[in-house]
Amino acid sequence: MNAWIYGVGTTKFGRQTERLPxxxxxxxxxxxxxxxxVDADQIDAAYVGTVFGTLGMAQRAxxxxxxxxxxxxxxxxxxxxxTTALHxxxxxxxxxxxxxxxxxxxxxxxxxxxxxxxxDPTDIDQSTGLLFPGLYAMSASRYLHDHDATVEDLAxxxxxxxxxxxxxxxxxRQIARTREEVLASPMIAEPLTLYQCTxxxxxxxxxxxxxRRRSSRDVxxxxxxxxxxxxxxxDSTGTWGSGLVRDVTERxxxxxxxxxxxxxxxxxxxxxxxxEIATLEAMRIxxxxxxxxxxxxxxxxxxxxxxVNPSGGLIARGHPLGATGLAQTAELVWQLRGDAGxxxxxxxxxxxxxTMGGGVGGLDGNACVVAVLEAG
Amino acid sequence: MTTVExxxxxxxxxRIEGSVLVGARCTACGHAHSxxxxxxxxxxxxxxxxxxYGPEGTVWATTTLHVASGGREAPYTLAYxxxxxxxxxxxxxxxxxxxxxxxxERVRLAGLTGHGDPQVEVTR
Numbered sequence: 001m002n003a004w005i006y007g008v009g010t011t012k013f014g015r016q017t018e019r020l021p022x023x024x025x026x027x028x029x030x031x032x033x034x035x036x037x038v039d040a041d042q043i044d045a046a047y048v049g050t051v052f053g054t055l056g057m058a059q060r061a062x063x064x065x066x067x068x069x070x071x072x073x074x075x076x077x078x079x080x081x082x083t084t085a086l087h088x089x090x091x092x093x094x095x096x097x098x099x100x101x102x103x104x105x106x107x108x109x110x111x112x113x114x115x116x117x118x119x120d121p122t123d124i125d126q127s128t129g130l131l132f133p134g135l136y137a138m139s140a141s142r143y144l145h146d147h148d149a150t151v152e153d154l155a156x157x158x159x160x161x162x163x164x165x166x167x168x169x170x171x172x173r174q175i176a177r178t179r180e181e182v183l184a185s186p187m188i189a190e191p192l193t194l195y196q197c198t199x200x201x202x203x204x205x206x207x208x209x210x211x212r213r214r215s216s217r218d219v220x221x222x223x224x225x226x227x228x229x230x231x232x233x234x235d236s237t238g239t240w241g242s243g244l245v246r247d248v249t250e251r252x253x254x255x256x257x258x259x260x261x262x263x264x265x266x267x268x269x270x271x272x273x274x275x276e277i278a279t280l281e282a283m284r285i286x287x288x289x290x291x292x293x294x295x296x297x298x299x300x301x302x303x304x305x306x307x308v309n310p311s312g313g314l315i316a317r318g319h320p321l322g323a324t325g326l327a328q329t330a331e332l333v334w335q336l337r338g339d340a341g342x343x344x345x346x347x348x349x350x351x352x353x354x355t356m357g358g359g360v361g362g363l364d365g366n367a368c369v370v371a372v373l374e375a376g
Numbered sequence: 377m378t379t380v381e382x383x384x385x386x387x388x389x390x391r392i393e394g395s396v397l398v399g400a401r402c403t404a405c406g407h408a409h410s411x412x413x414x415x416x417x418x419x420x421x422x423x424x425x426x427x428x429y430g431p432e433g434t435v436w437a438t439t440t441l442h443v444a445s446g447g448r449e450a451p452y453t454l455a456y457x458x459x460x461x462x463x464x465x466x467x468x469x470x471x472x473x474x475x476x477x478x479x480x481e482r483v484r485l486a487g488l489t490g491h492g493d494p495q496v497e498v499t500r
Contacts, residue, residue: 116443118445124389125466127446128493129441129446134454137441138454140439186442187442188441188442188443189439189442190439191439233417234408234459235407
């Protein structure tokens with residue numbers, strides 16, 4: 001038995017310093033319940049993803065909308081925390097463990113950080129001065145060395161995703177940027193400039209799941225897989241994280257019984273521009289080294305053959321770590337229902353989402369989740 | 377007044393002695409490690425012996441950070457360096473921002489930075 005997504009909800013994305021983390025959760029859960037046409041007292045359990053959530057953030061975010069007394073499981077899986085919650089919720093439904101399950105992601109970064117997320121003093125690489133932009137910039141340097149690609153190719157990912165974000169009223173960055181503006185923005189980690197990096201974001205996103213019912217609005221989870229990274233060391237020939245993304249994606253394709261060419265629209269992990277390029281290649285959406293040419297040809301733009309990150313992605317919609325996976329989920333549910341307005345992929349039937357989290361030195365990622373969704 | 381110490385940690389960085397990394401090697405499969413784990417991450421073997429690597433190596437990837445972490449001063453250049461017959465090591469590059477370091481360049485372990493980070497120098 002597969003799990004189905006009955007309804008989704010999100011807050012807007014961005015710096016929301018005037019709001020409590022719990023309030024963000026309340027807003028996303030209420031929208032998801034109303035969208036699902038499920039009452040709060042029908043929810044049997046909740047899985048909540050958050051990375052820097054304070055003690056009890058999940059319970060605070062749930063109790064204020066009448067969800068108390070039920071099993072609540074909080075998960076931390078770096079940037080894949082929200083999709084890990086979705087994965088656990090989906091398997092709980094598929095196993096018949098519960099009738100209705102809520103998956104919630106909530107993150108309030110501005111109450112923790114003023115700039116880039118600080119390094120963990122207990123990690124071998126982070127304690128040496130590596131920040132997340134630096135980790136991805138390392139991959140960019142290797143990619144540009146291994147392939148016939150340029151810094152302009154990297155910038156064009158941000159051009160596309162900010163253009164998409166300009167069509168999304170919930171996005172953090174709603175201004176479409178030109179290649180010149182992207183390249184002229186302040187340097188963060190060479191070759192990645194500010195507009196090629198996601199910003200600090202506060203937000204919540206939620207989904208209500210259950211078994212198949214009579215509703216053409218529901219979206220089926222045809223396959224969802226999770227994994228953690230193997231060692232990434234001197235024997236690793238791929239850029240950081242690409243092996244993990246490839247392995248989890250292949251399992252998700254196999255479970256869902258699809259080929260990469262079957263994906264009509266995707267939301268993937270573009271915390272930094274190089275991330276989208278390396279991920280699309282690892283997922284076999286394009287060939288090895290083929291992403292820049294496909295991007296330049298407009299294949300991944302809304303209206304193109306295979307739109308990628310129509311929401312604006314992490315770069316433009318925003319990246320509230322633990323909420324990101326469920327924000328991706330919400331966008332793809334709207335796409336598969338035909339409700340995505342100016343961002344709509346016409347006739348989308350199969351959607352694929354990928355979230356990837358890292359931060360452990362010497363490992364090819366902390367977690368990756370890939371899901372294949374299908375219109376009802 | 378009592379202050380609560382929240383950021384105290386044993387230093388997890390690899391051990392550098394002069395121009396040598398003191399790491400470990402798996403006695404079963406020979407895999408090189410920058411730190412001495414309990415088991416080999418490659419083959420699962422339980423016998424890791426101390427091994428010394430360096431000083432020469434090759435840049436696998438590099439970046440210059442214009443935002444700083446942990447009280448360092450930006451900009452600074454980092455590189456993942458594959459030490460010859462040794463492990464991949466994250467190191468700072470001496471005078472890196474001015475060098476325009478490239479992937480595949482040869483470097484040499486050169487002790488620690490003032491911040492206690494492994495450091496390499498470019499051997500052009």
